[in-house]
Amino acid sequence: MEAPPSAVVAPVPAAGSAGSRGKPHDTGTLTREDFDGGPVSIDEVETGLFLGNLTAATHMETIKSFKITHILTLDSVPLPQHIVDTTFLTTKYVQIADMPREDILQHLEACVEFIGNALDQQHNVLVHCYFGVSRSSSAVIAYVMKRHNLDYQAAFDMVKAKRRFVQPNGGFVAQLKLFRRMGYKIDPSYQRYKMHRLRLAGEQMRKAKILPQSFHSVVRPDPDITRENPEPxxxxxxxxxxxxxxxxxxxxxxxxxxxxxxxxxxxxxxxxxxxxxxxxxxxxxxxxxxxxxxxxxxxxxxxxxxxxxxxxxxxxxxxxxxxxxxxxxxxxxxxxxxxxxxxxxxxxxxxxxxxxxxxxxxxxxxxxxxxxxxxxxxxxxx
Incomplete structure (x- = not known):
């Protein structure tokens, strides 16, 4: 997958990536320094709200020039530690892959809250994933939907007008529409949400042949057990x-x-x-x-x-x-x-x-x- 065209281009690669691409680490695990997201790409969607790629979030000159104080990362690997530890930055990390069956819905409320809190305090916030196309745009679209009381298409059009190559994958689009139907929050009693969680659990069962702990909540308590307010x-x-x-x-x-x-x-x-x-x-x-x-x-x-x-x-x-x-x-x-x-x-x-x-x-x-x-x-x- 090629990197999209850049709104702002810097010849400097992602901080910490020079000379380390493909280089094995002693721990045997991948870190953010193993990846190079290409040139800086960043766009301002609303006043103080920026949407960009990995390089924008790891290039200190870009962070300072746009007066970024908050960074929301939606990616498979977190930001380098030296970025996270920067004293003037407040960061949030959501571990998620850009795949239609990933459950981004469970993170949307927290992402919207993080963005909203930063903007309410007159701070600038950068939301990014690897290329700034699918995962991060989904979080920004969710914020715009709730902020302006919009449906998915209207919010998507608004964000796309500012960053022309945003495109959430099909699974994320369906989840954003469900987010709207539930009133921009998770409603555990909403049937479509129940089915969404059951389908995700089914995918896990297909792979592991056992229900993971994280999906045990889809199995409802036995109604035959005495409860304070039993259903009639x-x-x-x-x-x-x-x-x-x-x-x-x-x-x-x-x-x-x-x-x-x-x-x-x-x-x-x-x-x-x-x-x-x-x-x-x-x-x-x-x-x-x-x-x-x-x-x-x-x-x-x-x-x-x-x-x-x-x-x-x-x-x-x-x-x-x-x-x-x-x-x-x-x-x-x-x-x-x-x-x-x-x-x-x-x-x-x-x-x-x-x-x-x-x-x-x-x-x-x-x-x-x-x-x-x-x-x-x-x-x-x-």
Whole structure:
């Protein structure tokens, strides 16, 4: 990848890089001195807010000439220690690669706050990555979105007008749009954010075959355990009445109104059947389920609820689901009576009979569960 054209060019390479490119270190680990980001490239997006490349952030003459006092780094390797230790600089480092599946969303609030605090104090802040094209521009766009209450496209156009070669990768663009939908902050209850985190966890499971500690939070606590403010709407095992999930655990999806086809995912899809043993397209159970949910005053309009498919009940991963942190896919059994309730897969898509797909997929079969409006969740023996 070639470095973009420079707004400001200095013949001096990144500080500390001369003569060290490709040179092995005694520690055997790479440091910032191993890389040369090319000539200085820096642009002022708003008063006091600069967007640039690695060389701009490591070239002391550039830092001083633009009166930079704060540097935000989004890169795979931190700045050289002599830059970080400079007394007049306040620095922040976000370790992230320029890949669409990287989770930049989790860093956006902190980045926006860092930029905002610097500008509020009338200081100049430089936001940079390696070339100043994708990672750093994403952080600046997030700031501009929140500062001016803009959607992604408007903020992107504003930043691009100042630095013509900015271009967040496709994954970052999707995350910036999600950042906007959540009100420029992380909303853990927002379904699209839940799915974003689950997809990232699924990628980790695909690689490591085990759920990393950093993603354990995507597995929700067991709702059957007594809590101070239990949710009133719960789904229970139809056989033993053990509480399995709450309404907030459900990942809604709209019916596509198309015939069911094989998912090709390796997941076993079971549907309610009629008394004659044939598959029911619109079983009475699902009609009753949808009707009872509509009557529960869950904050959604009746027209919204009628669009939600109930052929399969997709839910978040929950702590009672046996060995889901250690297996990429498998079956779900009731932790009390051991009845099979559904299936899960971190890595393969599950197609609902309505035609919608979900990845990762954790689903309960509607005929195996019942909806209950309980006053409180009572702790049971598992």
């Amino acid at each position: 709407i719960v789904f229970r095992c139809r056989r033993c009445r053990r509480v399995l999930a709450t309404k907030s655990h459900v990942l809604e999806h709209r019916s596509r109104n198309v015939p069911a086809t094989g998912s090709g995912s390796g997941l076993e899809v079971e549907l309610p059947t009629t008394t004659t043993g044939t598959t029911a397209n619109e079983p009475r159970l699902l009609e009753q389920l949808a009707e009872r949910i509509r009557k529960s005053s869950l904050g959604s309009s009746p027209s919204h609820e009628t669009n939600q498919c109930r052929s399969l009940l997709f839910v978040e991963p929950i702590a009672w689901m046996h060995r889901i942190m250690l297996n990429t896919q498998g079956r779900l059994y009731c932790p009390k009576c051991e009845q099979k309730l559904g299936n899960f897969s971190w890595v393969n898509a599950c197609q609902c009979p309505c035609g919608e797909t979900m990845t990762p997929a954790f689903y309960l079969i509607p005929s195996k569960v019942e909806l209950s409006k309980a006053v409180q969740n009572v702790q049971t023996t598992v």
